[in-house]
Amino acid sequence: MIEIDDVSFSYDRGKTNTLKNISLDILEKQVTSFIGPSGCGKSTLLRCLNRMNDLVDTSCITNGEIRIMGHDIHGKDVDAIELRKQVGMVFQKYNPFPKSIYDNVAYGLRIQGIKKKDQLDQAVEKSLRGAALWDEVKDRLKDSALGLSGGQQQRLCIARTIAVQPRVILMDEPCSALDPIATAKVEELITELRQEFTIVIVTHSMQQASRVSDHTAFFYLGELIEYGPTDRVFQNPEQKRTEDYISGRFG
């Protein structure tokens, strides 16, 4: 689904590489988690996948290419806007717009020019159900999204993302700002969503990675150290550094 082929990436016009020659394939309709200590480049790689790094003027891919569904995402015929419709993103800190719950979910569709009320209604309901939020908010769709609890707001952000029907969902530490109960709900949701979407999740929590993901990639100082099925990586790491990190000896 996503092929990352010998990618190096720099935030400062190629002076120093934040990511160094990374190659890995992400499989369709599977959950892949990126783990590693802070500053190892996992979030950077995630942001490369939907070109959110374009917002930083001095950033650039210095080597290799990223292919999604076989197409180079930096190709001349690829528009970042269209790419992001295919590759959605959920952020570390839940960030619903200061609008109503309904408007939040409908936002992605409205900017694509969909105006018909029944079409929007349907999509909103489907997305909220998909994010396991419908039953909690169906009576107050017109209320401000900022009035929801933290966990609900994060699930709303997920609903907002799936409303535009992307192929891939990128999640950047989606539970780091949530309490354990809300975290459990979101994790449950991730397992549900893998039936429909390809999911890439960056997490600091080893337990979370082992609970939700099918594949795990371990990064250290901008390099990919180890990549494989989650069970194997956690139980039989091939690399010494992976084992040290997983067992909590550093990081």
Place this chain on the structure above:
Amino acid sequence: MSEKTMKENPMRRKKSRFFGLNKQDIIKYYFGGNAAAAIIALVLICWFLLSQAFFFFPNYRNSLQLYRESGQEYVDFSDDRLQAQVKISSLMSQVSGYELRERIGVDADSYAIYVNFRGLLAKKVKFELKDYARAREKEGIMEFLGEEEQNQIRQSIEAAKQSLENAAKTAAAAIEFSDIEDKSLQYAPEKLEFFRQAAVEGVILGETPESVKAIQAAVDTKKQKLLGELPVFVKLAEAQDVIQAPQAAFRDFITQQRKYALETKARGVAFKSAAEEKASLDERAKSATSEEEKKRLAIKSVRYLTQEPDYAKLNAPLYESKAQQAALAVDLLVATEKSVSMLPDPSELTSVGAKKRLGDIKKGFEEVEEIFADKGNEASTWDHTKHYSMSEAVVGFFFGTKWVTNSSWQDFYGVVPLFLGSFGAALVAVILAVPFAVGGAIYVNRLSSPMEQQVIKPVIEFIQAIPSVVLAFFGVIVLGSFLFKYGQNPALAWIPGFPIEGKLTMLNAGVLLALMAVPTIFTLAEDALNNVPKSYQEASLALGATKLQTVLKVILPSCFSGVIAAVLLGFGRIVGETMVVLLVMGGRIAIPTSFTDPAHSMTGILAQEIGEVDKGSLHWGALFMVGLVLFTVSLSLNWLAQTILRRLAKHK
């Protein structure tokens, strides 16, 4: 420690004190004192304004009461009707003038253009002109001189003339039509050479050359012919005769009545000031300590006559004239109606200006009918004994449409024209400034590169550093002429208020004020945009929105109240601006009918009049009331903006 107490206590208070205060205390009280001074200053200003303005309303009421008692009010009921009617008749002569100008064509302005050209040329060759004049001074004494000397003088005159002619020819060649200051003069490019020639001739001869005289004569003949023969002008002339016929009788009638009213008023004023003087003497006598002093003051007090004038008797001629007044008014109205019905059809006119004024007459006539009905009614029921209430005086100030000062007749202090001037110019400014400032803020904050940011922000903020008097100069000299020139363009005629009829207008002031409001609105709006969390932008972009969609649908809505507050503060900033409105707005005290009219402002009138008014007079009080209104407007705008900003902060 227990064995040996330290000789010196290390925790002892340091001694260096000043009036029992140490350094920290002094610094603390210094800052506290500064804060207190700001609050005290605000309270003092409020108290000062209020105390000076407090006596305005009772005094204004008294003044208006006398205006009624003296019969001036009654006379004005007649005068208002006459003025309304005269306005119609002057519009008629304007129709005629505009149409005549249009029919005659460019030549109509020939003489004016020639005068302008010659003036310009004379300035350029002033030294040669002086030399020539000096040379010719000797002509007078020539007959007393010998042949040779006469020849010498002739030669020197000839040489001076020659050099003047050469200089004038060179200078004239450089003069263009666009050098003529009065841009309302229309010109035909093919005539340029003619005017240059005529100007040279005129300068040398010292009188109007024959060629110009000939054109002038031709224009006069044409004018006479048009006026005498063309049906439009005949109709217009007839209509004018009809409307003007009864004016003289009414005017004479009013003049006569004015005399009565002014005499009554003079007596009223004398009585009032005498009464005041007497009262103050009595007061002093009461509190005097010595018997002798009391006696002296009492004698002085008795000298003041305090017999109130017999207003009923004095006003008798006015009451007697009520029937005559009504009859004269009917004559006037009937004549107006007849005259308006005699006017030519708009299709007979060729000039745009004339057509516009013809339309104004039709509209104006309805107003005239209303004024005649209202004022006629008031005049017939007028009673000088009717009490002038305090509320009427208050309404007269806040809703009065006349601001008349230092009048020999009656002063009126109605704030409406000033308020509308101030508010209108500020509104024009805000309407112009908001798109620029908010658009600029959005661009700089969200769309530009860091390089552009570094240039644009300081430049916009630099505008604030321009002194307002310099801006006003620019408005008077450059912008006024520019707007006036391009405001004539017929393509703009569909906008209400266009074509612009003067250089100093509310529009001109509004444009300059907009320039002053842009930095304020820009800076505050940019702050508001900056306060929008970055995560909103990320979330929106990650959903596949473009930058523009993100700005318009997420970022702007979430800082909308901040932008509104910025606009309000910008508005407050320019409502209080003085220099620009004083110099650029034209200073006409009348209710503006469109945003291209000249107007006066609250700030302008204060700056202009406060210096030359008697302290404690009615006029003085009125100016303080205007100051109070201005203060209230600015304060409430600021308060509103602060409230919005505070609510915004709480919301976050």
